[in-house]
Amino acid sequence: MKKMIFCDISRCDNCGECVSACAREHYGRNSMFIQPVSDFFIPANCRHCEHSPCVEVCPTGACSRTDSGVVSIASMKCVGCQLCAIACPFGAIWFDALDKVSRKCDECKERLAYDLEPACVKACVPQHALVYGEYEDLLKDARDRGIHLNISRAGGGSGMLIRIPAGIDKEGG
Amino acid sequence: MKPLEWCFKKSIWVYHVNAGSCNGCDIEILDALTPYYDVERFGIRLVHTPRHADALLVTGPVTRQVRERLVRLYESTPDPKLVIAVGACATGGGIWHNTYATLGGLENVLPVNIYIPGCPPRPEAILYGVAQALGLVPGVVAKQEFAESLSAEV
Amino acid sequence: MLKHTISELKEALICLEAGQVTLPYPFQPHPPEGEFRGKPVLNSRKCMSCGACANACPARLISIQDNGSIRTLSFNLRRCTFCGLCRDACPQEAITLSSQFELSTVTPEDLSIHAEFGLVNCRECGKVIGTQRQVALVKDKLQTCEPGFDDTGYVDLCNSCKRRAFIHNPALLMEVKA
Numbered sequence: 001m002k003k004m005i006f007c008d009i010s011r012c013d014n015c016g017e018c019v020s021a022c023a024r025e026h027y028g029r030n031s032m033f034i035q036p037v038s039d040f041f042i043p044a045n046c047r048h049c050e051h052s053p054c055v056e057v058c059p060t061g062a063c064s065r066t067d068s069g070v071v072s073i074a075s076m077k078c079v080g081c082q083l084c085a086i087a088c089p090f091g092a093i094w095f096d097a098l099d100k101v102s103r104k105c106d107e108c109k110e111r112l113a114y115d116l117e118p119a120c121v122k123a124c125v126p127q128h129a130l131v132y133g134e135y136e137d138l139l140k141d142a143r144d145r146g147i148h149l150n151i152s153r154a155g156g157g158s159g160m161l162i163r164i165p166a167g168i169d170k171e172g173g
Numbered sequence: 174m175k176p177l178e179w180c181f182k183k184s185i186w187v188y189h190v191n192a193g194s195c196n197g198c199d200i201e202i203l204d205a206l207t208p209y210y211d212v213e214r215f216g217i218r219l220v221h222t223p224r225h226a227d228a229l230l231v232t233g234p235v236t237r238q239v240r241e242r243l244v245r246l247y248e249s250t251p252d253p254k255l256v257i258a259v260g261a262c263a264t265g266g267g268i269w270h271n272t273y274a275t276l277g278g279l280e281n282v283l284p285v286n287i288y289i290p291g292c293p294p295r296p297e298a299i300l301y302g303v304a305q306a307l308g309l310v311p312g313v314v315a316k317q318e319f320a321e322s323l324s325a326e327v
Numbered sequence: 328m329l330k331h332t333i334s335e336l337k338e339a340l341i342c343l344e345a346g347q348v349t350l351p352y353p354f355q356p357h358p359p360e361g362e363f364r365g366k367p368v369l370n371s372r373k374c375m376s377c378g379a380c381a382n383a384c385p386a387r388l389i390s391i392q393d394n395g396s397i398r399t400l401s402f403n404l405r406r407c408t409f410c411g412l413c414r415d416a417c418p419q420e421a422i423t424l425s426s427q428f429e430l431s432t433v434t435p436e437d438l439s440i441h442a443e444f445g446l447v448n449c450r451e452c453g454k455v456i457g458t459q460r461q462v463a464l465v466k467d468k469l470q471t472c473e474p475g476f477d478d479t480g481y482v483d484l485c486n487s488c489k490r491r492a493f494i495h496n497p498a499l500l501m502e503v504k505a
Contacts, residue, residue: 265405302431
């Protein structure tokens with residue numbers, strides 16, 4: 001099974017290392033965002049949904065899903081109509097006004113080809129909020145550390161597991 | 174009959190100016206002079222000096238280098254004169270409309286009487302434009318407008 | 328000598344055969360060939376004003392401007408090179424290149440297309456998301472695909488509001504029991 005990113009929101013302190021690592025990996029165009037919500041910080045990169053709205057609405061077939069489960073935008077096919085950005089439920093797709101195409105996280109395809117972890121996970125050294133691994137291993141690890149409650153498999157795909165801390169639901173808006 | 178119409182009632186002689194064109198429009202102008210299209214039916218012929226000309230046929234986006242020469246050509250053409258902008262570059266600057274090396278179209282330098290857009294315009298389009306300038310045929314192009322709120326009411 | 332005369336006679340006969348070659352244009356129409364690319368025409372029923380044509384246009388003659396609650400799409404066809412890239416890029420196939428080539432005009436304002444579309448703003452923060460037609464098209468596509476998305480309420484949120492709001496939506500959250 002494909003590996004995925006586990007994100008523990010309560011550990012993120014908004015240091016921005018993942019954002020700059022993503023920008024370094026993608027020639028200055030980062031698709032990793034950190035959204036502050038009431039004392040916590042939510043990573044807003046692509047969840048690589050199992051049934052992706054962006055793939056459904058793309059009129060040119062630029063936004064597609066590979067066999068390994070990574071959803072990515074082929075920028076040579078993209079015409080920049082921004083339908084995918086409207087359709088994305090997580091706000092992970094942004095419009096690159098310089099190149100006139102939509103861009104999103106591709107889970108560092110080039111790095112995965114060399115069996116490396118994505119750049120954001122590699123950069124998340126100080127806090128270890130992002131961990132990369134197999135689905136079962138991640139859940140087992142979370143259970144061992146006692147943080148197995150409120151884990152969301154957002155989008156239902158093989159992109160991310162997010163641990164949502166208890167305080168966030170009440171105050172966030 | 175207006176004085177300008179009276180002046181251009183008979184044969185007009187044109188002087189062709191290349192103001193930084195890529196030669197696409199120039200080749201189409203030459204095509205318009207061949208027996209197949211034959212602009213000499215209307216008494217139009219190319220002349221070798223602006224002092225004999227009634228009309229300037231300008232192609233190209235008007236580069237900085239050529240601006241001074243173009244103005245001198247315009248001044249040495251006897252009045253009354255027509256200025257015809259041929260091609261997308263002369264009409265509105267073409268794909269060089271905002272570069273530093275061009276002045277973005279003929280209208281920024283000279284008063285233009287008729288615009289013939291196209292990249293390059295077909296010889297027929299040039300013929301049509303010249304015939305329109307002579308008052309033989311009407312202009313056919315019109316602005317297209319649309320507003321969503323208006324169409325929703327209808 | 329005789330040979331020379333005969334060849335001259337042949338040429339004279341060929342010239343007799345040729346007749347008139349000059350086109351009667353502009354007094355009779357001369358329509359162009361089938362694949363000819365003439366003046367671009369916008370089908371304002373299909374257009375959703377997404378800006379794909381503006382991104383593709385090499386002469387940058389198509390401009391998209393958001394002003395208040397109206398998006399203005401305008402074509403300045405004076406510098407159009409009739410390359411057809413806008414037609415190829417259009418996801419709605421709203422732009423077609425007609426066969427009209429007689430575009431000569433005295434007033435260059437005739438060479439333009441001007442269209443206005445209503446915009447949708449984010450329901451939380453008021454930031455512009457897209458035109459009403461874009462949002463309607465996204466909702467329609469999401470509901471008609473197989474299997475459909477039932478909850479499309481998030482569509483009229485901007486990106487940063489979506490990043491905040493998804494944790495309140497159990498359908499998107501999909502909690503796992505570890």
